[in-house]
Amino acid sequence: MLKHTREITIGSVKLGGDNPVLVQSMTNTDTRDVQATVAQILRLQQRGCELIRSSVPDEASAAALPDIIRQINIPLIADIHFDYRLAIAAMKNGAAAVRINPGNVGGKEKALEVICAAKDMGKAIRIGVNGGSLEADILKKQGRTAKALVDSAMRQLEYIEATGFTNYKVSLKASSVPLTVEACTLFAEQCDIPQHIGVTEAGTVFSGTVKSAMGIGALLLKGIGSTLRVSLTAAPEEELRVAWAILQAAGLRKRGAEVISCPTCARTDIDIISLAEAVEARLAESDKQITVAVMGCVVNGPGEATEADYGIAGGKGVGLLFKKGQIIKKVAENELINELMAMIEAE
Amino acid sequence: MLKHTREITIGSVKLGGDNPVLVQSMTNTDTRDVQATVAQILRLQQRGCELIRSSVPDEASAAALPDIIRQINIPLIADIHFDYRLAIAAMKNGAAAVRINPGNVGGKEKALEVICAAKDMGKAIRIGVNGGSLEADILKKQGRTAKALVDSAMRQLEYIEATGFTNYKVSLKASSVPLTVEACTLFAEQCDIPQHIGVTEAGTVFSGTVKSAMGIGALLLKGIGSTLRVSLTAAPEEELRVAWAILQAAGLRKRGAEVISCPTCARTDIDIISLAEAVEARLAESDKQITVAVMGCVVNGPGEATEADYGIAGGKGVGLLFKKGQIIKKVAENELINELMAMIEAE
Numbered sequence: 001m002l003k004h005t006r007e008i009t010i011g012s013v014k015l016g017g018d019n020p021v022l023v024q025s026m027t028n029t030d031t032r033d034v035q036a037t038v039a040q041i042l043r044l045q046q047r048g049c050e051l052i053r054s055s056v057p058d059e060a061s062a063a064a065l066p067d068i069i070r071q072i073n074i075p076l077i078a079d080i081h082f083d084y085r086l087a088i089a090a091m092k093n094g095a096a097a098v099r100i101n102p103g104n105v106g107g108k109e110k111a112l113e114v115i116c117a118a119k120d121m122g123k124a125i126r127i128g129v130n131g132g133s134l135e136a137d138i139l140k141k142q143g144r145t146a147k148a149l150v151d152s153a154m155r156q157l158e159y160i161e162a163t164g165f166t167n168y169k170v171s172l173k174a175s176s177v178p179l180t181v182e183a184c185t186l187f188a189e190q191c192d193i194p195q196h197i198g199v200t201e202a203g204t205v206f207s208g209t210v211k212s213a214m215g216i217g218a219l220l221l222k223g224i225g226s227t228l229r230v231s232l233t234a235a236p237e238e239e240l241r242v243a244w245a246i247l248q249a250a251g252l253r254k255r256g257a258e259v260i261s262c263p264t265c266a267r268t269d270i271d272i273i274s275l276a277e278a279v280e281a282r283l284a285e286s287d288k289q290i291t292v293a294v295m296g297c298v299v300n301g302p303g304e305a306t307e308a309d310y311g312i313a314g315g316k317g318v319g320l321l322f323k324k325g326q327i328i329k330k331v332a333e334n335e336l337i338n339e340l341m342a343m344i345e346a347e
Numbered sequence: 348m349l350k351h352t353r354e355i356t357i358g359s360v361k362l363g364g365d366n367p368v369l370v371q372s373m374t375n376t377d378t379r380d381v382q383a384t385v386a387q388i389l390r391l392q393q394r395g396c397e398l399i400r401s402s403v404p405d406e407a408s409a410a411a412l413p414d415i416i417r418q419i420n421i422p423l424i425a426d427i428h429f430d431y432r433l434a435i436a437a438m439k440n441g442a443a444a445v446r447i448n449p450g451n452v453g454g455k456e457k458a459l460e461v462i463c464a465a466k467d468m469g470k471a472i473r474i475g476v477n478g479g480s481l482e483a484d485i486l487k488k489q490g491r492t493a494k495a496l497v498d499s500a501m502r503q504l505e506y507i508e509a510t511g512f513t514n515y516k517v518s519l520k521a522s523s524v525p526l527t528v529e530a531c532t533l534f535a536e537q538c539d540i541p542q543h544i545g546v547t548e549a550g551t552v553f554s555g556t557v558k559s560a561m562g563i564g565a566l567l568l569k570g571i572g573s574t575l576r577v578s579l580t581a582a583p584e585e586e587l588r589v590a591w592a593i594l595q596a597a598g599l600r601k602r603g604a605e606v607i608s609c610p611t612c613a614r615t616d617i618d619i620i621s622l623a624e625a626v627e628a629r630l631a632e633s634d635k636q637i638t639v640a641v642m643g644c645v646v647n648g649p650g651e652a653t654e655a656d657y658g659i660a661g662g663k664g665v666g667l668l669f670k671k672g673q674i675i676k677k678v679a680e681n682e683l684i685n686e687l688m689a690m691i692e693a694e
Contacts, residue, residue, distance in 0.1 A: 026610065028610075131654070132653070132654070144654070175607045175654065176598065176654075177564070177568070177596045177597065177598070178568055178597065178598050181568055200609070201607045201608060201609045201610075201640070201642070202607070202608075202610075203606055203607055203608050203623065203627075204606065204608060204620075204623050204624055204627050206556075206588075206592070206627075207592055207596075207605070207606065207627070208608075209553075209556055209557060209560070210556060210560045210564075210589060210592040210593055210596055211560075211592075211596045213556070213557045213558075213560035213561045213564065214560045214561065214564030214565070214568070214593065214596050214597070215564075215596075217524070217557075217560065217561030217562075217564060217565055218561070218564055218565040218568050221524070221525055221528055221561070221565050231609075231610040232610055233608040233609065233610055233619055233620055233623040233624075233641070234610075234620055235620075239610075241553075242557060245553070245554055245557040245558075246557055246561065249524045249554075249557055249558045249561050249562075250524065250525060250561070251523065251524070251525050258554070259550055259551065259554065260522045260548045260549070260550055261548060261549075261550050261551060261555075261580040262547070262548045262578070262580065263373065263375075263548075263549075263578040263579055263580055263581075263586075272580055273551075273580055273581055273582075276550065276551050276580040277551055277580075280550075280551050280553075280554070293548065294580070295548070306479070307478070307479070307491070307522060307523075
């Protein structure tokens with residue numbers, strides 16, 4: 001169960017409170033290229049992206065926002081570095097929120113201008129604190145620790161809260177998984193501000209998936225996180241696939257079918273690897289929120305398959321078709337997948 | 348830091364206590380095929396496998412063990428289902444340990460025969476409790492819950508401890524990640540018996556990696572787990588790659604180089620995806636325990652790269668070479684990887 005946080009509003013979307021954990025990603029197109037950016041966002045929407053962030057590094061990017069936002073269906077968050085005026089311009093041009101790191105937009109005064117503009121326009125803010133850009137005095141006193149990340153965040157929040165503005169979320173990110181998990185946990189113990197969670201600079205599809213699943217997964221299992229982004233050095237479509245797999249495995253949200261399958265071992269008489277990959281591929285586009293078990297032998301098959309909605313268990317040349325733990329029928333091995341899919345589609 | 352457990356001995360290896368978390372995998376060859384099984388185990392050893400488990404489903408498999416064990420360098424654990432006599436035969440034939448689920452070898456009396464044989468021969472036991480095969484009375488009273496898994500384990504441990512045998516570890520596995528994490532955590536709170544951790548029937552390379560990284564990762568971050576197996580419906584080599592990535596991300600053990608890289612975004616002027624994949628590939632065989640950062644732009648590059656031993660940050664046509672946060676030199680983009688590798692290899 002998720003830990004309680006206060007609710008905030010990002011455009012058409014509510015986040016925190018009793019809302020589900022929202023999935024976001026970031027465009028990697030040139031924001032000034034409206035057509036490419038819109039096309040990518042529409043693809044990401046289809047894959048379950050619920051909030052999209054785009055870099056706004058210059059005025060031309062800020063100027064492109066109205067044309068982009070008009071053609072998409074999810075709130076856009078402008079990612080700002082260095083120039084606080086771009087944050088204000090992005091909100092004026094329709095961004096539902098901006099992501100700023102107060103430390104790199106010129107400090108408290110500049111950050112306060114952004115906060116007040118957001119308050120006036122009914123926008124949201126993400127305050128990003130990153131292990132790589134901590135204030136010198138905090139870093140000197142505490143090192144790159146969880147407490148340093150939280151203290152850095154709290155220093156910003158003090159003057160933000162003083163303005164009466166509460167429509168914001170916080171992210172505490174580091175490329176170290178234990179540091180990220182510890183910092184977000186410490187922050188959640190100290191306040192009820194919604195958190196955007198993720199592991200920064202996580203890496204390639206392989207190592208980024210491992211680190212994100214660990215870090216984001218460990219936090220979600222503790223009930224921490226109102227929205228998440230899986231950061232990968234890869235196409236953003238990959239980030240969404242991993243994000244949804246994490247939410248599904250955490251038992252928090254479902255999107256499409258989940259395939260569970262046993263590892264291979266000497267007892268397996270069928271080609272379980274191909275079978276599981278094939279079932280996963282056949283179900284990839286399914287919107288049925290089901291669990292399907294692909295089991296290699298009689299040892300684990302029947303027992304484990306009771307937890308799944310549907311299942312197949314392999315044997316020598318023949319397999320068994322299951323439904324909620326009940327054997328439906330015996331099927332020839334080469335007909336297993338077709339029979340399984342027919343059973344699922346018939347419901 | 349790992350939670351304290353008592354230490355056990357599996358052949359030449361010590362596990363639990365102050366020992367590092369050990370990595371294991373399972374062969375998927377026919378155990379009777381000595382040549383194929385040995386070849387697979389030798390490949391797995393090279394990839395960091397420290398304990399190997401093989402199915403022993405019949406007498407011919409038990410008879411093959413001496414020939415296998417003679418040719419490998421890591422302890423072999425025999426995986427037993429149904430027939431307790433095969434457990435005893437496997438230990439007689441050189442297995443350093445057996446994995447049994449007392450529920451499926453015929454209950455307490457049969458399990459005790461295996462325990463006493465292990466005690467006499469100085470072998471180890473893994474007691475496996477699986478969410479899919481809980482006793483009917485426990486399941487009826489408590490459902491498939493964490494407490495049910497722990498109670499099922501405790502029921503076995505009571506009569507095992509009564510024999511004075513302590514050279515065993517326990518695994519509590521389910522295909523649900525939250526259930527697995529909750530059960531292992533509850534067990535760790537109740538005793539100091541070393542745990543083998545993992546998520547069962549985790550799935551294909553993709554979903555199995557996500558679920559294993561989440562479940563095993565969340566436990567390791569809590570200090571729980573003396574040995575682990577990543578179960579994938581894939582070649583066991585893949586299991587080891589994921590296992591080591593998890594241990595590395597948890598900050599517990601290192602094996603070779605770690606690449607951190609930033610996600611792509613509109614600020615990136617270089618092809619960061621290809622660059623990061625190429626650096627990861629070039630470092631795959633390296634035994635240097637280093638962290639290498641591949642950064643796409645000046646925003647995160649310099650700050651984040653201070654945490655890495657070496658790094659490159661890209662720009663328009665040229666990039667920067669870093670070493671522990673210090674800029675070493677400017678390099679043309681197409682020479683970045685070669686210069687980086689030359690710098691690493693020169694040390």
